[in-house]
Amino acid sequence: MAKTTARTFPGGEVDEPGLVPYPAEVEARYRAAGLWSGRSLPVELMSAASVYAERTALITPEDSWSYRELFGEAQRFASGLLESTSLRPGDAVMFQMGNVAETVVSYLGCLLAGVRPVCTLPQHGVREISVLAQHIGARGLVLQADFGRGPLPENARVLVASGVIEDVVVARGRTSDFVGYEELLASGTAAAPEALPYHHCDPRRIAVFQLSGGTTGLPKIAPRLHEEYAYNARVWARTLGWGSGTVILYPLPIMHNAGIALALQPALLSGATLVLPPSADVGTLLDLIETTRPEVIPLVPPTLAIRLLDDPRSKKTDLSSIKDFIIGGQKLAEDVAERLRDELGITVRQKFGMAEGMFLVTPAHAGERVRHHTVGEPLSPADEIRILRPGQDTEVPPGEIGELCVRGPYTIRGYYHAEQHNTQAFTADGFYRTGDLARRHVIDGLTCYSIDGRIKDVINRGVEKIHADEVEELIMRHPAISNAALVAMPDKVLGERGCACLVLEPGGEPLTMRSLGEFLLTQGLATYKLPERVEVVAGLPLSHVGKVSKKSLREDIEAKLAEEEDLPDRPGSRS
Structure with missing residues (x-):
């Protein structure tokens, strides 16, 4: 049975041994600036509901x-x-x-x-x-x-x-x-x-x-936390100019942090209307655009943007209600932004964010150099960003690549029940080390940021993040495998897919993408995390410090993919 922690209600503090609190002086600063309201998230939501009682809050196809x-x-x-x-x-x-x-x-x-x-x-x-x-x-x-x-x-x-x-x-x-x-x-x-x-x-x-x-x-x-999560929603809605009567269509899973923090809560706190499709199916989205006339689509992965461009019906649908089309989830290709502008009349901007809190978005008034090539600036004037040399606490000069590290009134101070990990994931003064590589730019007087890769071993498959260590742990349970590495391979639609590089035991049974996938499903792995290519190798390359060189593996698979594009009769995956 799951352990039940003793809690006292009403009144009294909840016992939260796994929570890293904001330091008292930081909390006081945010509160003095009016960022934190002193009210819980549900109190703020119920207050908004009483103000906007007769307005439409939610629309589904049903x-x-x-x-x-x-x-x-x-x-x-x-x-x-x-x-x-x-x-x-x-x-x-x-x-x-x-x-x-x-x-x-x-x-x-x-x-x-x-x-x-x-x-x-x-x-x-x-x-x-x-x-x-x-x-x-x-x-x-x-x-x-x-x-x-x-x-x-x-x-x-x-x-x-x-x-x-x-x-x-x-x-x-x-x-x-x-x-x-x-x-x-x-x-x-x-x-x-x-x-x-x-x-x-x-x-x-x-x-x-x-x-x-x-x-x-x-x-x-x-x-x-109640106050910081409410502020996260309010500052997003304020930055995007949402208010009573704004219609927002959100096509991705609502129970992601993005769905809660960028759609549901900011919509409800600002008196807006949230349109919730059952899926990101382009036909369903076009139907809802025609019937509900949304002004904002606050998170569109490039995958969905490409599908929208490729669907012939898109060019016949009246998309003129869409004033704010925000792309996020992975790096935007400039040709996709230009096609949306030229073929569908949609002006795009970009965002970047994380479950840990910090969000950046390109200003609506910015030129295409900012909107197409950066993720803009943070939402709150109290947000702080440092670009540090990876593994160090020294900042890099402007324009140089380093690790994006963030702190602010809606960024967590530590993971739950993770004291040891927190010592590595946060600087001594509370900046969260995102693991993303970024640059600071000054364009037309605006300080903005681009995301140029990552340190973390994560595969960005569309809007889903697949952590290689989780999949590798389960792959290594297979009796025929002596060593394994999961690496990202480029994909024109999803951005990245997972490729499993396997070293087999001597005399081990041959493995294919299908047989490996069937095994991983028996181990409880979610379907979207399954490797989508298998490469059997004699050994895994090592770096100069003796660790598996995933950089070399990624370069190898990219070269093979390029060769296969030149040889269309050759199968695209080892299955």
């Missing part, structure tokens, strides 16, 4: 909800959650939900119940959910039964049987052994808001857990 309707449903969920389960304020709840209205209601309902959402994804398998739940101490799970091929209820039974999860709420499907979403709503009441526990949430404590990094021995969990 229905639409006013602020009054959406938050009334969330209040019933909160009441029902506390009535129908053993969950109590301060507990953490895992989420495995897609882009449906029930996800938004459940997320808001958890906040109102004083229960902390853990923004996991429906693609995560039993192993990943188990590791994360045990690290955080999560006791509950909210899942969407009809997501994908429908394995989530069965996965939940395994989690409950193993004692990892105690309470499960199932939306969009019925199971006799778990609490149904509709049943939970029916057991709840539309009680006065002051009767719910959210009034007693300490605004200095954790509101939401966001995922960052792999789920191997030490998950990297970003604890987002």
